[in-house]
Amino acid sequence: MKMPMNSRTIITGTGHYVPPRVVTNQDLEKLMDTSDEWIRERSGIVERHHIDGRVGTSDLAVEAARRAIADAKIEPSSIDFVVAATLSPDHYFPGIGVLVQAKLGLGTIGALDVRNQCSGFIYALSAADQYIRAGTYKRILLVAAEVQSTNLDFSDQGRDMSVLFGDGAGAVILEPNGEDDGRGILSTHLFSDGRFAAHLWMEKPCPMDNPTFQRGFFDEGRFFPRMDGRNVFVNACQRMPEAVRAGLEANGLTVDDIDALIPHQANDRISLMVAKGLKIPVEKVVRNIQRFGNTTAASIPIALDEALKDGRIKRGNLVALTAFGSGYTWASAFIRW
Numbered sequence: 537m538k539m540p541m542n543s544r545t546i547i548t549g550t551g552h553y554v555p556p557r558v559v560t561n562q563d564l565e566k567l568m569d570t571s572d573e574w575i576r577e578r579s580g581i582v583e584r585h586h587i588d589g590r591v592g593t594s595d596l597a598v599e600a601a602r603r604a605i606a607d608a609k610i611e612p613s614s615i616d617f618v619v620a621a622t623l624s625p626d627h628y629f630p631g632i633g634v635l636v637q638a639k640l641g642l643g644t645i646g647a648l649d650v651r652n653q654c655s656g657f658i659y660a661l662s663a664a665d666q667y668i669r670a671g672t673y674k675r676i677l678l679v680a681a682e683v684q685s686t687n688l689d690f691s692d693q694g695r696d697m698s699v700l701f702g703d704g705a706g707a708v709i710l711e712p713n714g715e716d717d718g719r720g721i722l723s724t725h726l727f728s729d730g731r732f733a734a735h736l737w738m739e740k741p742c743p744m745d746n747p748t749f750q751r752g753f754f755d756e757g758r759f760f761p762r763m764d765g766r767n768v769f770v771n772a773c774q775r776m777p778e779a780v781r782a783g784l785e786a787n788g789l790t791v792d793d794i795d796a797l798i799p800h801q802a803n804d805r806i807s808l809m810v811a812k813g814l815k816i817p818v819e820k821v822v823r824n825i826q827r828f829g830n831t832t833a834a835s836i837p838i839a840l841d842e843a844l845k846d847g848r849i850k851r852g853n854l855v856a857l858t859a860f861g862s863g864y865t866w867a868s869a870f871i872r873w
C-alpha cells in the first residue's frame with residue numbers, strides 16, 4: 537500500500553552485529569563432502585560467522601540494537617515498542633522480543649515477535665510502519681537476528697543447506713518524520729503462498745505429534761531445516777522482482793529511479809538473477825553474502841547498515857528492499873532516504 541507523504545516513517549539509526557568466529561568454506565570441507573569451489577560457484581559465499589558457546593539469538597539482537605541506538609543518538613528509555621523478527625528464537629516460547637526488551641532494560645513496553653523467516657525484516661518493517669503512521673508509537677526498535685549454526689546438519693546429507701547459513705543480527709530505529717521533506721518509507725508489499733510451506737521448513741518439533749519430541753524423528757534428522765533448493769531458487773528469482781515491481785507501480789516509479797536494491801542475501805546467484813529480471817545494473821545491488829552467508833531475517837538490515845556506513849546510500853536516494861523465504865513469503869519495501 538502507498539503511504540501519504542506527510543506521515544511517513546523514517547529510519548533514524550541502524551546497526552548490525554555478527555559473532556566474532558569466522559567459518560570459512562575450508563572449515564566446512566573438514567566436516568562434510570563439499571568444496572570451497574562448489575560453495576563459491578553455487579552461492580557466492582566465502583565465509584560466514586557462527587556463535588561460540590552459549591550465545592542466544594537475543595544476545596546478537598541486543599548487540600545490534602545497541603549499535604542502532606547509538607547511531608540514532610537516542611536514550612534507550614525513549615523507545616516505546618519493540619518488534620523482533622527471527623526464525624531461531626532462544627526458546628520454543630516466548631519469542632526473543634521480550635528477551636531483547638528485558639536485556640536492554642526497556643521497562644514494560646510491548647514487544648512483538650514476527651515469524652516470517654527470510655522475509656521477516658520487511659514484514660516487521662511493515663508492521664512497525666503502520667504503528668508509527670497511526671501514531672500508536674513514536675520510536676520503535678526493530679531487530680532481526682538469527683542463530684542458525686547450532687541446528688544445521690553438517691553431515692553430507694545436510695550439505696545443501698548447512699553451507700549457506702550464518703549467524704548475525706541487524707537493527708533499525710523507526711520514528712515519524714517531523715518534516716515534509718519526502719523522506720521515509722514509501723510503501724511495503726507483503727505476499728505469501730502457504731502451499732509451499734514444506735519446500736523450505738523445519739518440520740519438527742510439531743505439536744501435532746504426541747509426544748512432540750520423539751527419538752525417531754531425531755534419528756531421521758527431522759529436527760533440521762530442509763529445503764527443495766531448486767524450487768526455492770526458481771521461486772525466489774521470480775517473486776522478488778514481482779514484489780519490487782508492485783512497489784514501483786504503487787509509487788509511480790520506474791526501475792531507473794532505484795538508487796540501491798537490497799535483496800535478501802539468500803544466494804548471490806539469486807541476487808544477480810533478481811537484478812537481471814528487473815534490468816537493474818548490478819552496481820546498484822547491495823551484495824555481502826560473500827562474508828556473512830544467508831543470515832535469514834538479519835540479512836537485509838545488515839546489508840542496509842553496511843551500505844549506509846560505507847556511503848553507498850545517501851540522503852535523497854531511493855532504496856528498494858526485497859525478500860523471499862520460507863512460507864513461501866516474499867515482500868518489498870521502498871524507502872526515500
Ligand code: COA
Pocket residue numbers: 569570571574575578579654695696697699700763764765766768769802803806830860861862
Ligand atoms: N557441496 C557439494 N556438493 C553439493 C552441496 C555442497 N554443499 N550441496 C549439494 N551438492 C550437490 C548435490 O547433491 C548435487 O549432486 P548430484 O548432482 O550428485 O545429485 C549437486 O551438488 C548439484 O545440486 P543442485 O541442487 O543441482 O545444485 P544447485 O545448482 O541447484 O545449487 C543450491 C544448490 C542449494 C545452492 C541452490 O539450489 C540454491 O541456492 N537454492 C536456494 C537456496 C536458498 O536460497 N535457500 C534459502 C532461501 S531464503
